Amino acid sequence: SAHWQSQHLEINGNAAPATWHDFSGFQKALYTIDYPVKGDTLIAEQLAQQLQALGVSTSVNRLRPFDHGVWSPLVHLYPQADVPIVQLSLPQHFDSYACFQLGALLAPLRAEQVLLIGSGSVTHNLAQVQFDSAEVDAEAREFKYWLIHQLKQHMPTALD
Template sequence: MQLQTLPGLFISHGSPLLALDPEQVGPALHRLSINLPKPKAIIVMSAHWESTTLEVSTCIRPETWHDFRGFPDELYRIRYPAPGDPELAERVLKCLAQADIQANANSSRPRDHGVWMPLLHMYPDANIPVIEISLPMACTAEQIYQIGQTLSVFRKEQILLCGSGSITHNLSELSWHDAPVETPIWAKEFKNYVVQKLTQYDYSAVLNVQKLPFLEKNHPTLEHLAPLFFAMGMGHLFSIVHSSFSMGTLGMDIYRFD
């Protein structure tokens, strides 16, 4: 069977409660998965694995890590037992080395919720090998973009590559009440600016992080935005899979790059 080229994705994974209450984004992730050829493997850069230099998980069967506190007990009982793929991980490391990108193997890292939570809605059977790669916070936006470009070759092998973060992410501004909350202008304008530039393929404007409107209001720290740069490296054709806000200011967008 001929292998098909899969897109690169940016997934806003939201609150851990998404695992229990999928809101709008859970069904959107499910629809996306059934409209794609089944991946041979999945590679995810998560906002929740920050590192100094790039690391690649070579673990055979990573544990499901509930890397959060104060949520319902039911959430901590969830497991996502998808296997790792050490052989593919070694190929990823070799690919990065050939591009002069420093990366190290990590055989003990558990799988954080930035990985297993969206995949729970996309591939609930957990029967596709998953490799997690870290977010090297010492890298610039351009360098993270180049990591995405380098690894985009794996798309041709029917391997799905994802950056998992959030298009807006300021926890101090979230509304934890059940009543609907109006999304503030600063969140809308930030998201709309990014989408406009991506639609125009003006990637340099998005990578020029400090010039993004209301940056600090939307991202007091950059770890949830940076996986977008990784996904941008996957292709030149941008499209929106899903767009919504949760808890007032938490952007839940899903973007596709072909």
């Protein structure tokens, strides 16, 4: 989740993370949402060990709650909160290639029936969002197309 940035890669190993309402200025009902999904400490520990063995500086954080980058999409995908979740942070020094490499390291988990989700949005200025309109802010639209162009021009095709 891009909502959790850290110095190095951290994996949420909290067995029962709280629903963290890490935002402000929204309707009161949003702050009453509770997503009581379980974490998976065993998978978090195993994943940390696997990534460390591959040279990725990784630690397990057993205290972190789930931020809205986790629960806001998953409350719609899994409303019963019946799928255990393991959240990864986004290391602050990771560039697009480092993120691509991490994704390649995580890709084999799909064969183990692990669903990998990258949540978030291209832009995140909620103060300018008009929820009652389908209109997209011109700056956000311009940035979106610039980003798509950059990704097409500089997308890695294989790991070094």
